[in-house]
Amino acid sequence: MLDVELFGIDPRGHHLVGVLLHATNAVLLFAAFRAATRATWSSGLVAALFALHPLRVESVAWAAERKDLLAGLFWMLALLAHAAHARRPSTGRRVLVALALALGLLSKPMLVTLPLVLLLLDVWPLDRLRRQGAGAASLLLEKLPLLALALLSGVATLVAQRSGGAVQDLAGLPLAVRLANALSAYGAYLWQTIRPSGLAFYYPHPWLVEREPWAALALPALLSAAVLATVSVVAWRARGRRPYLAVGWLWFLLTLLPVIGVMQVGNQAHADRYAYLPLVGVYIMAAWGLRELATARPALRPGLVGISLLALAALAAATWTQQGYWRDSRTLFSRALEVTSGNYVAHNNLGNEALRGGDPASAAAHYRAALAIRPGLAEARNGLGAALARAGNHAGAIAEYREALRLRPDYVEARFNLGLNLEAAGDPDLARAEYERALELRPGLLEALLRLAALDANAGHARAAIERYRRALELRPDSVPAAAGLSWVLATARDDAVRDGTEALRLARDCARRTDHRDPAVLDALAAAHAEQRDFDRAVEWQTRAIELAGEDARAELASRLGLYRDGKPYRVAATPGYTPEPSRP
Numbered sequence: 001m002l003d004v005e006l007f008g009i010d011p012r013g014h015h016l017v018g019v020l021l022h023a024t025n026a027v028l029l030f031a032a033f034r035a036a037t038r039a040t041w042s043s044g045l046v047a048a049l050f051a052l053h054p055l056r057v058e059s060v061a062w063a064a065e066r067k068d069l070l071a072g073l074f075w076m077l078a079l080l081a082h083a084a085h086a087r088r089p090s091t092g093r094r095v096l097v098a099l100a101l102a103l104g105l106l107s108k109p110m111l112v113t114l115p116l117v118l119l120l121l122d123v124w125p126l127d128r129l130r131r132q133g134a135g136a137a138s139l140l141l142e143k144l145p146l147l148a149l150a151l152l153s154g155v156a157t158l159v160a161q162r163s164g165g166a167v168q169d170l171a172g173l174p175l176a177v178r179l180a181n182a183l184s185a186y187g188a189y190l191w192q193t194i195r196p197s198g199l200a201f202y203y204p205h206p207w208l209v210e211r212e213p214w215a216a217l218a219l220p221a222l223l224s225a226a227v228l229a230t231v232s233v234v235a236w237r238a239r240g241r242r243p244y245l246a247v248g249w250l251w252f253l254l255t256l257l258p259v260i261g262v263m264q265v266g267n268q269a270h271a272d273r274y275a276y277l278p279l280v281g282v283y284i285m286a287a288w289g290l291r292e293l294a295t296a297r298p299a300l301r302p303g304l305v306g307i308s309l310l311a312l313a314a315l316a317a318a319t320w321t322q323q324g325y326w327r328d329s330r331t332l333f334s335r336a337l338e339v340t341s342g343n344y345v346a347h348n349n350l351g352n353e354a355l356r357g358g359d360p361a362s363a364a365a366h367y368r369a370a371l372a373i374r375p376g377l378a379e380a381r382n383g384l385g386a387a388l389a390r391a392g393n394h395a396g397a398i399a400e401y402r403e404a405l406r407l408r409p410d411y412v413e414a415r416f417n418l419g420l421n422l423e424a425a426g427d428p429d430l431a432r433a434e435y436e437r438a439l440e441l442r443p444g445l446l447e448a449l450l451r452l453a454a455l456d457a458n459a460g461h462a463r464a465a466i467e468r469y470r471r472a473l474e475l476r477p478d479s480v481p482a483a484a485g486l487s488w489v490l491a492t493a494r495d496d497a498v499r500d501g502t503e504a505l506r507l508a509r510d511c512a513r514r515t516d517h518r519d520p521a522v523l524d525a526l527a528a529a530h531a532e533q534r535d536f537d538r539a540v541e542w543q544t545r546a547i548e549l550a551g552e553d554a555r556a557e558l559a560s561r562l563g564l565y566r567d568g569k570p571y572r573v574a575a576t577p578g579y580t581p582e583p584s585r586p
Helices: 002-007 011-037 042-051 055-062 063-087 091-108 111-121 136-164 175-194 213-237 242-261 280-296 297-326 329-339 344-356 360-373 376-390 392-405 412-424 426-443 447-456 461-474 480-492 503-513 521-534 535-547 552-566
Strands: none
Touching: 002 011, 002 280, 011 042, 011 055, 011 063, 011 091, 042 055, 042 280, 042 297, 055 063, 055 297, 063 091, 063 111, 063 426, 091 111, 091 136, 111 136, 111 242, 175 213, 175 242, 213 242, 242 280, 280 297, 329 344, 344 360, 344 376, 344 426, 360 376, 376 392, 376 412, 392 412, 412 447, 426 447, 447 480, 480 503, 480 521, 503 521, 521 535, 521 552, 535 552
16 A cells, blocks of 8 residues: 555556565575574575575565565564574563564464474574573473464464355365375475476466376375475484474475465465465575585585575576566466466466457457366356457357356356346346346445446436436445436436436536546536536537547437537437446456
C-alpha cells in the first residue's frame, strides 16, 4: 500500500523496493552470521549465495510476493537480535527477537519454524550449552513464548486457508501421495540449488496431470528419500566435529516443512518462492565445509576462492537470465510451457493473456490445451466460454459456462458470464436468474447489479432500475456505467413522475468529463439529458459527437435519436443503452 502511495502502479518503484529489501536481507544475513561466528569469509559466502542464486528471482521479481522479502527481513533481524542476546543475555534482546518473529509471522506464516532454528543456532555456532553453561531445558524454556507465537500463527493460517479453499481436499489427495510429493520436492529443491535451470513460476503436481501419477511420483520420491537419508546419516555422525553440517541440514529440512506439501496448500508440486529462507541451511553447509577444507589444506585456498567466485559469477549470470523471463506475463507463462510438462496453469494463463489481447482463437486453443491436461479445470471452461462468446458463438459459450458451474456451483464469474450470454441469446429471464444468483454469492458484484438494472429498464420497470443504479453507486461512487445508466433512465423514462432532467444532466456531465467526452454511450446519455431539459441544440451537438465515436453497429440507433432532437422532441424509452460488460475471466 505504501508503494502504491509513493509510485502509483509504475512497476519500477515496486521492483526497486523489492530489490533493496532483498539486498538488505543479504546484508543482515551476513551480519548475523558474522556476529555469531566471527568468520567473515564464510558468512560472506553464505550471504552471497543467498543474494545471487536464481531461486531468489520469483520472490524478488514477483512484486506481489513482497511477503517473502518482508518475512525474510524480520527473520534476519531475529537472527541478529538472537546473536546479540547470546553474547549478552537481556530481556530487551529477547523482546526484540519476539517482536521480529511476530512481525515476520504477520508477513508470512512460514516463519513458524524460526524458534526451532534459533535452538539449532544455540547449539552451533553460538555454543550456548558450553559457553553459558545453559542446559537444553533452559534454552527450550527461553523459546516457549516464541513457540507459542508460532503455534498461534500456524493455527490461524490453517483456519484461514481452509475457509478460503486453499487447502486441498484431503480425500482427493491421499496422504501417501502428499508424502511422496514432499520427498520429491525436497530432492527438487536440492537439485535446483546445484543446477538452477528450467525454473518456472508453476510446477504441476504429478497427481493432477500424469496419466500414471504413481509412476511419475515413485522414482523421484525414492531417489530423494535415498539422498535425504544419506545426508542425514552423514550429518548426524559428524555432529561432534562438524556441527555446521547437522545445523545446516536441519535448517533446510525444518524450514521447508510447513510448505513441503504434507498439508497441501494450493496445487503446485513445489515453488521457487518456498526456497527463499530454507536453502540458507545448505549454503551454511557448503561455506563452512569449504572453510574447513581450506584450513586443513592451506595450499588449496587460492583454488577454493577461485572456484567460489566462479560459482557466484555463474549464479549471477543465471539469475540475470531467469529474471528476464519475468518481464511480462506472456513471456513468463510461455517459459513455463518450455521447461515443464502438463502445465495446465500456464496454458490457462496464456489463454487469459490472448483474450485480453483480442485474440479469441489463440485463447480458445490454450484453454482447450489446459482442459486436455485437466478436464475438470473450471477456470479453463470459463475462459473458453469467454473466448467463444468473443467470437460470437453464444451457444458454445453457454455450454462451457454451464459445465464450469457443474464443476464449481459457486463460481461467480462463470455464473455472471452465463447471464451475459443468455441475455445475448435473447433469454433475459434466464439471464436475470443467473445475475441474481451471482449477487447472492457475491453481494457487492457491481457488474451483475448493472445488468439487472438494465434488464429492469428494458422491461419498463424504471423505478426498479433507478433503485439498482443508486445501489451500484453506493457500492462504487466513481462508477461511470452506474452514473450514466442512472442518468439515462432519469432522462428517458416514460413515467413523468420518475424523470428528473436536472439530476440526469448533472450525472451525465460528470460522466462525460471523467471519460474525456470520448465514450459514445455516455454522450448518448448526455444528449438525452439535454433533450429532457429542452436544450435541443446541445442534444444535437452531443448526439452527433456520439455517432462519430460509435462503432458501425450502433450508429443507426444513435442516428434515430438525432432525428428526434432535430425535430425538438425528447427521447422516451424504457431501455438502457450500452454498458454490456466484458466477460469475467479467471
